[in-house]
Structures are given as structure tokens and as C-alpha cells.
Amino acid sequence: MTKISWKPGTMLSPVPPVMVTCGTMEKPNVLTVAWTGIVNTEPPMTYISVRPSRYSHDIIKNSGEFVINVSTLELAKACDYCGVTSGRKTDKIKDMKLELEACQKVKAPMLSKAPISLECAVKSVQSFGTHDMFLAEIVNVNIDDKYLEKDGRFALEKAGLLAYAHGRYYTLGRDLGAFGFSVDKTKENKTKPRKSKFAEVLRAEEILAEKVSAIKKGLGHRKKKEPEKARFQKKRGNDFREKLRADR
Numbered sequence: 017m018t019k020i021s022w023k024p025g026t027m028l029s030p031v032p033p034v035m036v037t038c039g040t041m042e043k044p045n046v047l048t049v050a051w052t053g054i055v056n057t058e059p060p061m062t063y064i065s066v067r068p069s070r071y072s073h074d075i076i077k078n079s080g081e082f083v084i085n086v087s088t089l090e091l092a093k094a095c096d097y098c099g100v101t102s103g104r105k106t107d108k109i110k111d112m113k114l115e116l117e118a119c120q121k122v123k124a125p126m127l128s129k130a131p132i133s134l135e136c137a138v139k140s141v142q143s144f145g146t147h148d149m150f151l152a153e154i155v156n157v158n159i160d161d162k163y164l165e166k167d168g169r170f171a172l173e174k175a176g177l178l179a180y181a182h183g184r185y186y187t188l189g190r191d192l193g194a195f196g197f198s199v200d201k202t203k204e205n206k207t208k209p210r211k212s213k214f215a216e217v218l219r220a221e222e223i224l225a226e227k228v229s230a231i232k233k234g235l236g237h238r239k240k241k242e243p244e245k246a247r248f249q250k251k252r253g254n255d256f257r258e259k260l261r262a263d264r
């Protein structure tokens with residue numbers, strides 16, 4: 017395997033394609049943003065990088081607020097749509113029948129269908145060239161209670177989260193195990209690693225790959241039917257000319 021050097025670029029994948037709501041309940045807008053992330057734990061800080069040409073750019077700059085809505089399979093179409101159409105030309109919220117809810121700490125609304133909506137207050141704006149980075153504090157977190165289990169666990173794996181990699185959208189893959197599974201030890205036996213699903217998932221992937229390969233082979237066999245002459249010769253060890261003679 018050889019590594020090939022490419023020109024510098026934004027080749028970090030996957031990233032979350034979030035839906036950022038801005039404006040007010042009365043005059044809202046939403047745009048899709050992939051250039052986002054967490055920059056600090058306490059206080060919780062995030063950023064979004066937005067091109068000045070976006071309709072949302074000045075709304076966020078003037079209000080100093082926005083909401084990051086985590087997108088899901090259910091929101092995938094709307095997520096893409098809000099990233100390829102502008103609030104300058106159309107009402108994306110109406111077009112995609114998006115439901116909004118009022119936030120607690122900011123005037124910008126949140127998306128009802130998002131499993132997580134982060135209310136953000138802008139702390140600074142920094143221009144880097146193509147994009148302006150809005151550095152913001154997360155001032156309130158909203159989670160959809162339909163993902164709250166009876167024991168209080170937030171079952172985010174049930175939300176169907178989206179990822180964005182190299183221009184394509186994906187749903188998340190298999191659960192490999194919890195944070196720290198590589199070093200964790202059970203309480204009962206400190207020498208025995210806690211059971212992770214890593215090996216199990218690898219095996220499942222192997223079985224799947226074998227099945228896919230067998231199916232592909234089967235399809236190939238059916239598609240490429242051997243010519244009659246070859247089949248006849250293989251079956252009987254006969255000379256095809258004899259068959260032709262006998263058929264006459």
C-alpha cells in the first residue's frame with residue numbers, strides 16, 4: 017500500500033451535517049453546516065463556519081445567536097435541501113414542512129424533530145478567508161425525550177444519526193463498544209477486559225463480506241451463460257461435431 021500526497025484540503029471525514037436554525041420564531045431560517053465541532057468542555061463551546069454570502073450569515077452576525085440541530089435519517093432530505101437552497105429565495109421551513117419550537121435561552125427556534133438542539137450564543141467571529149467562524153457558548157441543550165429510557169439513559173443510537181463524508185451522507189454503522197473499551201476492566205475481575213462488541217462486529221462484517229461475494233459470484237455465473245458447444249463438451253466429453261451430426 018502506498019500513500020499518495022494530495023494538495024491541502026478539507027479532507028476530514030466524517031463530519032456531522034447539522035441543521036442550523038437562526039432568526040426568530042416569526043422569521044426563521046435554516047441552513048446546513050458541516051464545518052462545526054466542539055472546542056471546549058467547560059464552558060461548553062462550539063463553532064460553525066459560514067460563508068459571508070449565505071443568507072444566514074448576517075442573521076447570525078446581527079442576532080449573535082443560532083441553534084445547532086443534530087440531523088437524522090428522518091431529517092436527511094430536509095438536511096440536504098436546506099444546504100442547497102437559500103432562505104433568500106424560498107421558505108425552506110415551509111417547503112420541507114419542518115416543525116419549530118421556541119428555545120429557552122435564545123430567540124432562534126429549534127427543530128422539533130432533532131434529537132438534540134444546542135442553543136448557542138456567539139462569543140466572537142473570526143474570518144479565515146472563505147468562511148467566518150462563529151465561536152459560541154452552548155447556553156442550553158434540548159433533547160427529545162422520546163430517546164430517554166426508563167433508567168434515564170439517553171438512547172441516541174435509536175435516533176438514526178447522519179454523517180457526511182467526502183460529499184455523501186451516511187447513517188452511522190454498527191455499535192463497536194463504549195468509550196474506553198480498549199482498556200476497560202470489569203469491576204469483578206480487573207484482569208479481564210470488559211466485553212466489547214468489537215470482535216463480534218468484525219466477525220459479522222466478515223460473514224457479510226463472504227455472503228456478498230458468494231451472491232456476486234452466483235449472479236456472475238447466471239449472467240454469463242456458457243455457449244452450448246462448451247457445455248456439451250464439458251458434460252459428455254464429446255466432440256461437438258458428433259452432436260451436430262446426430263441432431264440432423
Ligand SMILES: Cc1cc2nc3c(=O)[nH]c(=O)nc-3n(C[C@H](O)[C@H](O)[C@H](O)COP(=O)(O)O)c2cc1C
Pocket residue numbers: 033045046047048049050051052065066067069070071072073095096098099100101102103104147180
Ligand atoms: C452537507 C452540507 C454541508 C454544508 N456545510 C456548510 C458549511 O459548513 N458552511 C457554509 O457556509 N455552508 C455550508 N453548506 C452550504 C449552505 O448550507 C447552503 O449554501 C445554503 O443554501 C445556505 O442557506 P442560506 O442562504 O439560507 O443561509 C453546506 C451544504 C451542505 C449540503
